Amino acid sequence: EMQLVxxxxxxxxxxxxxxxxxxxxxxxxxxxxxxxxRQAPGKEREGVSCIDWSGVATYYAYSVKGRFTISxxxxxxTLYLQMNNLKPEESAMYYCAAGASGYCSGSWWSPVASNYWxxxxxxxxxx
Numbered sequence: 001e002m003q004l005v006x007x008x009x010x011x012x013x014x015x016x017x018x019x020x021x022x023x024x025x026x027x028x029x030x031x032x033x034x035x036x037x038r039q040a041p042g043k044e045r046e047g048v049s050c051i052d053w054s055g056v057a058t059y060y061a062y063s064v065k066g067r068f069t070i071s072x073x074x075x076x077x078t079l080y081l082q083m084n085n086l087k088p089e090e091s092a093m094y095y096c097a098a099g100a101s102g103y104c105s106g107s108w109w110s111p112v113a114s115n116y117w118x119x120x121x122x123x124x125x126x127x
Contacts (some may be wrong), residue, residue, distance in 0.1 A: 002026035004096050004118035011124040016086055022079040022096030022118055030054075030074040032115075033099040035108055036081045038092040038123075045095070047109025049081065053102035061109065064090075088127045093120040 008020040022034070030053050039045040049070040050059045058070050069082040079096055097114035107113050 006121035009121040040092040050104035
C-alpha cells in the first residue's frame with residue numbers, strides 16, 4: 001500500500017522557521033517528482049514547491065522563493081521542506097504529493113497533476 005506521511009507540524013511566530021518531512025512507502029520513491037502544497041481554510045490548494053526525481057531541479061511559487069527550500073533523500077524515501085521567515089498568512093495545512101512524471105514540467109503546481117497525497121500537517125504562524 002502506498003503511503004505518504006508528513007511530519008513536522010508546529011506553531012511558530014512570524015519570522016520563525018519550521019522543517020516539514022514526508023516519508024514515502026509502497027512506491028519507488030525516486031521514480032516520482034515530489035510537490036509540497038498548502039491549503040488555508042476557505043482557500044484553494046496551492047502548489048508551493050516541486051523537486052524532480054533526482055533532487056537536482058527545484059521550483060518554487062513566487063511567494064516563497066528565497067525563503068523555502070525543498071530537498072529529498074532518495075535513500076531514505078523522504079522529502080523535506082525547510083521554511084524560513086514564515087508569515088502569518090502562510091498558516092495552512094501542508095501536504096506532500098507524488099507525481100508520476102519524474103520531472104517538474106507542465107503544471108506541477110496544480111493538484112490534479114499529482115497522483116498520491118499525504119494526509120497533511122498543520123502549520124500555524126502567529127503574528
